[in-house]
Amino acid sequence: MNVTMNTLVKWLSATALGLMLLPGTASAAWQLNLSPPVSHAGFVAYELHNFMTLICLVIFIGVFAVLGYSLYAHRKSKGHKAAGFHENLAVEIAWIAVPFVILVVMAVPATKALLDLRDASEPDITIKATGYQWKWGYDYLKGDGEGVHFMSVLATPRDQIEGKEPKGEHYLLEVDNPVVVPVNKKVRILTTANDVIHSWSMQEFGIKQDAVPGFIRDAAFKAEKEGTYRGQCSELCGKDHGFMPIVVEVVSAEKYAAWVDEQKKKMAAAMGDPNKVWTLDEMKAYGEKVYTTNCVACHQANGKGIPGAFPALDGSKIATGPNADHINRVLNGKTGTAMAAFGNQLSDTDIAAVITYERNSWGNKTGDLIQPAEIKAARK
């Protein structure tokens, strides 16, 4: 049974492919089918979709061929007289039974595909993907690369989005720090979120998994082909839902090892020396970078926020009042709003820099200089 079913699925899929134009042969802009998969689960889903579509197509053509004949032959304008029949038990039972059998034929490969998809057992590498408004954070929890963690933010410049400069090849599908995984290793993605529900998806791997705040979900893939794959957040998560892509680079084992080394060095450097004493100008310059990456989406480059939705920082009570309140707000966020707790996302230096920047930009002229050591103290 199983063997015949597989053959049937393969045969039908092959036919469907012929009908639907291979995505590989069509230009990417006119893609008519799912993207070519590079994982087992993706491949199974791809074939299953072709199989389903083909069966539906055949039934559709069958039913509407009959209807088409009727529309042609049984017209009043051609003088066709209406027959009087209005029921037929045998026929009515048949068109309950036949579709039921077809559904069972569909359910067999559908069940098998789902079992394959949900198998997240014995992963080589486990990565936690955390959704934030509006970026992804990644922590390599187990396996090679354990300990690596970074944030991954949209790299497309604002000017491209607003049409002030031409759009690049990977417009909206590029990030500063892509996820890197080794080829032919089983990767388990744990998803969660910091604020609202996001969804981590990668079509070529056949997975999509909601990231629910307060809960951990999982999905797994084994990428069988090196390359760069691009996906997007797939659950409406607020204003910049369309601007938090997911990029995964699948690389060889050697390249992966080199990448892990590089990441570890970068992380050590990024931690900075928490005891270093910075000047106001140094801090402001660095703070502007942190602000552009983390704050600008809501509070805007001019610090005016978006009235009614996101508060202004320019002239705000927090950004011009006591330092401690400002530090507390950035570290711990504000519950029930989009203001996230950045304490677990950014280093002491980052937070000190961004607060310094906010307190000394636009109309804010407090002259306050916050040192990383103060943040470190405030964390306790």
Next chain:
Amino acid sequence: MEAVHDHHAADHDHHQPSGLMRWITTTNHKDIGTMYLWFSFIMFMVGGAMSMVIRAELFEPGLQFISPERYNQMITLHALIMVFGAIMPAFVGFANWMIPLQIGAPDMAFARMNNWSFWILPVAGSMLVGSLLAPGGAAGTGWTLYPPLSVQSGMGMDMAIFGIHLLGMSSIMGSINIITTILNLRAPGMTLMKMPLFSWTWLITAYLLIAVMPVLAGAVTMLLTDRHFGTSFFSAAGGGDPVLFQHIFWFFGHPEVYIIALPAFGVISEVIPAFSRKPIFGYASMVYAIASIAIISFFVWAHHMYVTGIPLTGQLYFMYATMLIAVPTGVKVFNWVATMWRGSLSFETPMLFALGFLFLFTLGGFSGLVLAITAVDVQLQDTYYVVAHFHYVMVAGALFSAYAGAYYWLPKWTGHMYNETLGKWHFWLSLIFFNMTFFVQHFLGLAGMPRRIPDYALQFADFNRISSLGAFGFGLSQLLFLYIVIKTIKGGKKAEANAWGDAPGLEWTVPSPAPHHTFEVPPVIK
């Protein structure tokens, strides 16, 4: 006409106010039906205007017209207004007008409540549209209102919640009225199994509404208390679960799909036999199919939630249950085809819309079957494939059916025949532009374009441009319908009592336009 024999005498007894007060105080099912229909068309225009804004923004990559937060508000209000303001009231309008006429009742059972259930609607509608002006704008969460995003939003969300409460009250009152009317006011001899299918679909739909509107009201009330009163139904930090909301929402949301679809099936089941000049094929199996669809609709809700992290067994169960819906739906499609088979077919506008419905709703059904398959749905969930799927069901399904019904019964309502040539233009323009708008969205979804995004990657540009052009064409074509209706109200060829010559049903035994009071003496059913 025996049925309207004493209608002049009756008019003397009713001291009706004139002008605006006539409409505000009316308890007449025909007046109220008319108001429902006009209200729904106005809301259709408002929701349609929002979709024009959406398609203009998506015409090309980049942000051009509106900010991402306004975009999210547009998609939210477009959906809420179209579902609760346009499609549902349209079919309640049909119900008000046609159920008493079809079952030989003098009016709806609770005439004053009928007035009340209509007049809540404009308030609810204004609440939704007005929320655009609230500080922070309208709800930007999509019509699904998922927390925690909906807990974050400004007071536009509270207005939406209040609007939904009002709409729910209106629906429940309307449903109580419909059920009572059908069960108690049928003319002698009009047994349930002789009742026209349109009335049958509404009887079942009304039960669905009474079952699920309170569930939605509960869900949004829990949202409200999470937002303002410190509860944590949907917050893990307080022991709740965001996904709980999705379960409650879709327990309402999936039957809601059939609340919209079943009356649409009902209209089609009236129009196809009339223009095939042949009784509906398999009347009894049609009734059982409607009932089965309604019952199964309660047990499939989590197919909207395959990627939320429900367990494997849950995914398997909901997949099988969902696939099962194809059986009764198939029965309906086959019966419609069999009704036409060896009939004497003619193709006036109502029949054209019914055929358009049959063709495109079936396509939407098939894409639904594809989406039922969990492993495939994981690829397509929250992509434009889903957007295409539900617009095939909601627009080519419900809206086309509403048009079929409107053209079919316009002569009965106005006493005039509409302009057939213009009606056909309306159909063909709608058909072509609808497919131009939504067929290509299947491809966008397959290529991975997420829904609910204001801007997109460059490889999606070509299909989006086609889709936007189609949408503008579709939007403009609907103005033609407004023109046709106004023209028909003002004049046109006088309609006979049976405007279609030999259409079946009691409604065609009373004069056109139907007098203010009908069936004050119950008709005799053979």
